[in-house]
């Protein structure tokens with residue numbers, strides 16, 4: 001058995017066919033994957049040992065992001081989107097960004113929700129803090145919890161909500177995107193405004209986008225909106241990397257009882273029907289809300305928790321899909337009607 005023949009746990013293709021770099025001598029194995037996977041050290045060591053039939057291999061996991069659709073030194077732009085508002089896009093976007101950072105990637109987060117920006121709050125950026133301006137026209141993104149962030153909330157001067165018209169909104173956003181000194185990034189995660197209307201469509205077309213993640217809650221009505229999202233991205237040729245089901249199950253703080261408040265496995269069913277990967281199912285948990293709304297999202301606040309592992313698994317899965325798409329033709333099947 002060769003390391004090259006090992007099936008990648010997310011893509012179910014061999015590392016050899018995916019173009020992973022492998023160096024091995026004796027018990028020492030060094031691999032370079034196309035997605036960041038520092039959190040998989042123990043698991044992969046065990047699986048690879050079993051696969052190779054060699055006890056106690058010493059595994060080094062490296063990462064090199066293949067440039068996908070991005071711009072400048074930003075290798076991959078990924079949109080986090082939802083058809084319906086309030087399903088947890090922003091919470092998911094920030095935790096995915098922090099999870100990718102924890103796994104070893106260089107990450108930026110752009111809050112494209114010009115109507116209700118929330119990343120300033122979720123990243124704990126002090127109210128009123130402004131990005132530095134370089135050379136009179138470039139913004140230096142704000143560093144928070146190890147990632148680079150930009151949000152419309154860093155630009156406005158008071159708390160009054162802005163009234164944007166469509167073209168103005170996408171113009172402002174394009175300006176933030178293009179005039180920010182992102183530097184070298186493996187992934188730029190974009191927290192999109194809710195919906196699948198013109199604004200979302202325009203935003204998706206303004207920037208080179210490598211893929212989109214769709215966040216949904218399990219109830220039918222949200223799922224219909226998730227479908228609309230998938231259709232919208234198909235129209236503009238943006239691969240849907242996967243669906244993330246949020247608030248999928250609630251565990252009672254007192255008795256530990258699990259209840260499916262919004263129905264069971266809805267996101268999972270949609271993912272299966274459409275042949276789109278299900279990246280994860282996040283529970284409805286008080287801690288997720290309190291930590292994100294308090295400026296210290298779960299992946300940072302409780303890095304070793306089961307919930308953080310769910311986010312990290314979803315983040316690795318998502319990044320692996322980008323790698324897979326770069327080495328093969330993406331296959332996204334639409335429902336036949």
Ligand SMILES: Nc1ncnc2c1ncn2[C@@H]1O[C@H](COP(=O)(O)OP(=O)(O)OP(=O)(O)O)[C@@H](O)[C@H]1O
Nearest residue numbers: 085086087088089090091194247283284285288289
């Ligand atoms: N899994 C979860 N468990 C508990 N609370 C959550 C969860 N996900 C999100 N929330 C909370 O639900 C609220 C809405 O989440 P969030 O702001 O992320 O949604 P959104 O889709 O970005 O909303 P909008 O459409 O307004 O941008 C927030 O208070 C957030 O903390």
Ligand SMILES: [Mg+2]
Nearest residue numbers: 089090113118
């Ligand atoms: Mg939001």
